[in-house]
Amino acid sequence: MNRRPSKVERCEREVQKAIVYGDGSSAQGFFANESATVELLNHRRTKLKGLVVGCTSSAVGSSFVASDGVLALGHGPNTFVSRAGAHFGHRFSYCLVDHLSPRNATGYLTFGPNPDLISPHSSFPTAAAHLVLDPSLDPFYYVAVAGLSVAGKVLRISPGVWNASNGGGVIVDSGTTLTVLAEPAYTAVVAALSRSLAALPRVEVDPFEYCYNWTTAEAGVAAVPDFSVHLVGSAKISPPSKSYLIDVAAGVKCIGFTSTPWPGVSTIGNILQQDHIWEFDLQNRRLRFRRSNCTAGSYYHH
Numbered sequence: 001m002n003r004r005p006s007k008v009e010r011c012e013r014e015v016q017k018a019i020v021y022g023d024g025s026s027a028q029g030f031f032a033n034e035s036a037t038v039e040l041l042n043h044r045r046t047k048l049k050g051l052v053v054g055c056t057s058s059a060v061g062s063s064f065v066a067s068d069g070v071l072a073l074g075h076g077p078n079t080f081v082s083r084a085g086a087h088f089g090h091r092f093s094y095c096l097v098d099h100l101s102p103r104n105a106t107g108y109l110t111f112g113p114n115p116d117l118i119s120p121h122s123s124f125p126t127a128a129a130h131l132v133l134d135p136s137l138d139p140f141y142y143v144a145v146a147g148l149s150v151a152g153k154v155l156r157i158s159p160g161v162w163n164a165s166n167g168g169g170v171i172v173d174s175g176t177t178l179t180v181l182a183e184p185a186y187t188a189v190v191a192a193l194s195r196s197l198a199a200l201p202r203v204e205v206d207p208f209e210y211c212y213n214w215t216t217a218e219a220g221v222a223a224v225p226d227f228s229v230h231l232v233g234s235a236k237i238s239p240p241s242k243s244y245l246i247d248v249a250a251g252v253k254c255i256g257f258t259s260t261p262w263p264g265v266s267t268i269g270n271i272l273q274q275d276h277i278w279e280f281d282l283q284n285r286r287l288r289f290r291r292s293n294c295t296a297g298s299y300y301h302h
């Protein structure tokens with residue numbers, strides 16, 4: 001009697017491949033085509049065919065700690081987003097809650113147009129920026145950055161740092177925790193932020209360069225300057241201070257950026273993205289975003 005092969009057996013019939021992530025984590029295993037049934041908000045179900053599923057045989061690095069799997073949201077021919085895009089209008093969005101939120105606080109992931117971005121009940125405007133999509137840049141989502149500012153003052157950073165064709169550029173990545181800046185940008189940002197916090201006692205916490213004892217009297221009157229990422233056009237990302245002066249331990253806050261050597265790509269990590277809705281409109285090459293408490297009215301749209 002012929003027996004239908006299991007998923008693992010079907011995976012093992014495929015070619016073995018390896019995937020390496022930006023933080024150095026890697027996974028090795030087998031790729032296979034698979035189908036998945038998803039339930040929509042209206043309780044209807046639809047079947048997604050031709051999904052590429054990886055059966056991991058070995059993994060190394062922090063990306064896989066305490067994870068049952070990785071949902072590929074990157075741009076490219078084999079990601080979940082690309083295969084499911086035809087069903088959901090080539091759009092997806094997510095909202096990430098504060099990384100120190102209680103365990104019962106959850107963000108959400110939406111496929112299809114996100115009505116929460118045009119909600120008339122929101123007090124925060126929606127901004128839009130050009131999403132740079134190119135096969136040579138896959139699987140990353142690049143955005144065109146014009147500069148960075150601290151306390152309303154644009155910092156002196158070479159424009160080449162933002163040029164993806166010159167070894168630089170900026171990506172928006174939900175899978176990277178901290179925001180990573182190319183060395184020239186990192187130096188300018190932490191210098192500007194640390195000047196405003198110079199009166200506070202310093203403490204050492206890896207991997208950060210600037211950390212402060214936030215239990216002192218000086219901390220009670222410290223003014224944390226605004227930080228913004230200015231995108232080409234009129235849009236800018238202006239996160240709350242808790243997203244870039246982050247709590248790392250009881251009574252300790254750190255300037256939440258790390259550096260990468262220049263030339264190198266900068267990454268807007270998920271802590272800087274928290275408390276925002278981010279919609280990736282792949283068909284129109286547009287990134288839309290606005291502040292939000294992540295209480296979504298919908299999850300799947302069809």
